[in-house]
Amino acid sequence: MGLYLLTAISIERCASILCPLWYRCHRPQHLSGVVCALLWVLSVAVIATVTSLCLLHKHELCQKSLISMFVLSFVIFAPPMVISNVILVIKVLCGSKRRQPKRLYIVIFLNVTFFLLFVVPFSSFLFLQQLSYPVMSSQIAFLLACINSSINPFIYFLVVSCRRRCSLMSLQVAFRRVFEETAVTTVSS
Structure with a gap:
């Protein structure tokens, strides 16, 4: 899904x-x-x-x-x-140089990149294991799937934090700022 x-x-x-x-x-x-x-x-x-x-x-x-x-x-x-x-x-x-919601694009790009890095090996493992071709240990495959499942909040936090010179802020503020930029850009358009 x-x-x-x-x-x-x-x-x-x-x-x-x-x-x-x-x-x-x-x-x-x-x-x-x-x-x-x-x-x-x-x-x-x-x-x-x-x-x-x-x-x-x-x-x-x-x-x-x-x-x-x-x-x-x-x-x-x-x-x-x-x-x-x-x-x-x-x-x-x-x-163009006009203001674009770049943070949202960075978040989407990072989500896709990490999804491909972590889920593709896990899915390949399950697929090849079913065909009796084990290529990696099940622990590594499940670790990759777990990392993918928990990485999104960190992506949101890091994207927002890096834009503000790594200041300390709550994860809730990071979520709000990532999605707030899109809403402001959509309303002003």
Whole structure:
């Protein structure tokens, strides 16, 4: 689900930068809610299918469902996420000098980067283990997944802290400032 949502967020942010006029004027108002709901349904359906097939000890069907889940996640969803983030970074770094909510883009970029660094090895481990090809220890794979699960608050805190010369502030203030910049920029536009 994390990959699906990061892909949706990355594509939406990329569209808002590449096509700002369309994004402000023609983007359907409830598009984000509909996309999130559809992604949740897709995620639940995929996990329910894989889990039920694997728990029923149907080895061949379990392997096929795991391969399908891996393809869906890392062949269909990951490339658009990576491409839209590369476009986003290039556009923000080389774009116009007008005020842009760069902190939010940095947060999204870091979330995607750490997701790819930590979740891809974990998912690959699970996938290859199911096919009887262990490539790393399960402790390392689970450690990577745990790091990914807990890294987002630190990303928010560090991005805001570095912008303010590493001053001491609460995590709550860091969250508020990261998302406040987007709200102020959207209202002033």
